[in-house]
Amino acid sequence: xxxxxxIIGLEVHVELKTNSKMFCSCSADxxxxxxxxxxxxxxxxxxxxxxxxxxxxxxxxxxxGLALEGEIQKNARFxxxxxxxxxxxxxxxxxxYDKPFILRGNLxxxxxxxxxIRRVHLEEDTGKLLHETxxxxxxxxxDFNRSGVPLxxxxxxxxxxxxxxxxxxxxxxxxxxxxxGISSADMEKGMMRCEPTVNLEVSDGKSxxxxxxxxxxxxxxxxxxxxxxxxxxxxxxxxxxxIKIEKQKGNKTTRGWDEKKGITFLQxxxxxxxxxxxxxxxxxxxxxxxxxxxxxWKLEIGxxxxxxxxxxxxxSQYGLSEYQARILTQDKKTAGYYEECVRIANGKEVEIANLxxxxxxxxxxxxxxxxxxxxxxxxxxxxxxxxxxxLIKKLLSEHPEAAIGYKNGxxxxxGIxxxxxxxxxxxxxPIERIAKFISVEK
Numbered sequence: 001x002x003x004x005x006x007i008i009g010l011e012v013h014v015e016l017k018t019n020s021k022m023f024c025s026c027s028a029d030x031x032x033x034x035x036x037x038x039x040x041x042x043x044x045x046x047x048x049x050x051x052x053x054x055x056x057x058x059x060x061x062x063x064x065g066l067a068l069e070g071e072i073q074k075n076a077r078f079x080x081x082x083x084x085x086x087x088x089x090x091x092x093x094x095x096x097y098d099k100p101f102i103l104r105g106n107l108x109x110x111x112x113x114x115x116x117i118r119r120v121h122l123e124e125d126t127g128k129l130l131h132e133t134x135x136x137x138x139x140x141x142x143d144f145n146r147s148g149v150p151l152x153x154x155x156x157x158x159x160x161x162x163x164x165x166x167x168x169x170x171x172x173x174x175x176x177x178x179x180x181g182i183s184s185a186d187m188e189k190g191m192m193r194c195e196p197t198v199n200l201e202v203s204d205g206k207s208x209x210x211x212x213x214x215x216x217x218x219x220x221x222x223x224x225x226x227x228x229x230x231x232x233x234x235x236x237x238x239x240x241x242x243i244k245i246e247k248q249k250g251n252k253t254t255r256g257w258d259e260k261k262g263i264t265f266l267q268x269x270x271x272x273x274x275x276x277x278x279x280x281x282x283x284x285x286x287x288x289x290x291x292x293x294x295x296x297w298k299l300e301i302g303x304x305x306x307x308x309x310x311x312x313x314x315x316s317q318y319g320l321s322e323y324q325a326r327i328l329t330q331d332k333k334t335a336g337y338y339e340e341c342v343r344i345a346n347g348k349e350v351e352i353a354n355l356x357x358x359x360x361x362x363x364x365x366x367x368x369x370x371x372x373x374x375x376x377x378x379x380x381x382x383x384x385x386x387x388x389x390x391l392i393k394k395l396l397s398e399h400p401e402a403a404i405g406y407k408n409g410x411x412x413x414x415g416i417x418x419x420x421x422x423x424x425x426x427x428x429x430p431i432e433r434i435a436k437f438i439s440v441e442k
Contacts (some may be wrong), residue, residue: 003237004208005201008229009158011215012173013151014064014183015125015191016057021096021123021148023051029120030145031189035130043124043148045090049175050283053078054170057122057150058101058287059297060182064152065102065120066301067176078122080280087127087142095123095153097278107176110326116157125149152182158197163229167222170194175307178332186388187220194219195243198232199247202240210235212245214250216264218222228257232264287439310335318342318349321385323433327357340367349375358427388427392434395420403438411435 021028022380024042041049062072079097105117127147131140152171159167174192177185185192195218201212214232218419219225232255255264305313307329314325329335334356341352344367351374355361361373395417396403405413414431421429 001241002203002205003200005202005234006161006198006229006233007201008159008160008162009197009209010154010156010166010169011195011196011197011306012154012170012183013125013153014177016060016149016150017183017191018056018060019161020054022054022057022122022150024049024149025100026148028149030149031191033145035141038145039147043089044144045390051094053280053284053287054150057152060180061101061120061122061152062297063180063301063304064106064154064177064182066297067180067304067306068102068105068107068117068120068154068404070102070105070117070120072289072297073099073103074103074294075099075286077280077286078284080281082277083275085126086140087129087144087147089127089147093123093126094281094284096121107169107172109172110126110164113159113165115159115165115169118157119153120152120154123151123153124219125151131441136236144403156267163226163233166196167228170222170225172307175329175331179310184261187222190220192220194225196225196229196232198229198236199242200233200236202237203440209240209244210247212247214264215252215254217254217256217267218391219257224257224259226375227259227262228264231262235264277322317354318351320350323356323385327430328353337367341370344368345374347369354427356376358429360427388421388425388429389437391421391424391428392417393437395435406435406438 002297016028020026021043024040025039026038026043032036065072076096077099078094079099080092081095082092083099084091100119100121102120103118105120105208107115107117109115125146125148126143129140130143133139133155141298154170160169167384174185174187176374177192181274183191187193195215197213197215199213202209202211216228216232216238219228251269253269254267256267257264306332310329311322312323314328315322317327327334329337338352341356342349345352345358352370355370355374361370365373399416399420402413402416411431414434417434418429420432421427
């Protein structure tokens, strides 16, 4: 048996930073607030309370869909997704099913590979379970402050084939959300959460087989996403060799990720759409858009500088290489810091870029302090991009074991090249930059 292909789709939830919740006027800023202090009859699901949709949340969902090249649906609606869970006080979640705000779309990776977007829809977040020990007894408490916060969900097609592609997709999506200013998308605070669905294509040389789908729930860091997917690929392949069970309707499962043990663990069989008994939300009418509305949104999205636009501008305006521009625009904070440094220095664009990328200045300097450091330091001489590439190739030829290890899946084997480059130039080079020369040599 041979593992032919890993197949990965992603569901990503992003909390929108509106002032109020999705269907009531309670504050949506729930992080680090005293438990159950931001609730009302509507977000607690009390009898007689009626939902009123948050227009700002709808507008932002459509802007995100347009940034992902999605198609605005002229008629949309909210639906009830029925299931029981302690942190879902109504016994159902107001979400969207067959008439979301956005269908289809695209997100392009650095390699040029296109990841198709299936849908972008809007729903309300649930409450939060807190597992604690009180008077020596393990208890579960519920905080409803998060219940009802606007939550946009982006669902991809299963177009990713490695954990690296999944990680890059998530990082790019986070940059888009931050560029639009609709969410901080801080994964550590749970404001961006990810659920990969993974299965494998396996072959015996004659036939192809597909392992059952596994959804890994609520991962809150890019690093954990990569580790969870890599573990799951290995686990599924070993399991298939042993039991030979193939994908079929009804055998999708949900697994959690245990970071301490570095494993996924079984949670439950995954429900299908009909198990949720979706039906139109009776308290919210259908939502429709005119051609004029759609034209206005398309004009609005043109006012934002999206990550790929910023990268192109850094190359043309500051004379940076594609690599330098990509690193500096990885997040809004770094890009802003770089531009402020350039503004103060009134030049030295490439020198400042190299200093920031290679961390050759003390940490946490203000832009003014960084420029002062440049003017007084004698350590800022940089080798050109071409010479650096030559050095990487030379070191790879001198240490073939590093390239062999990387090709066999041991990414850490390139650490020796990273260390040698740092020793010779003082520069810290990302492994991805070294790896591109290995893929050329394959």
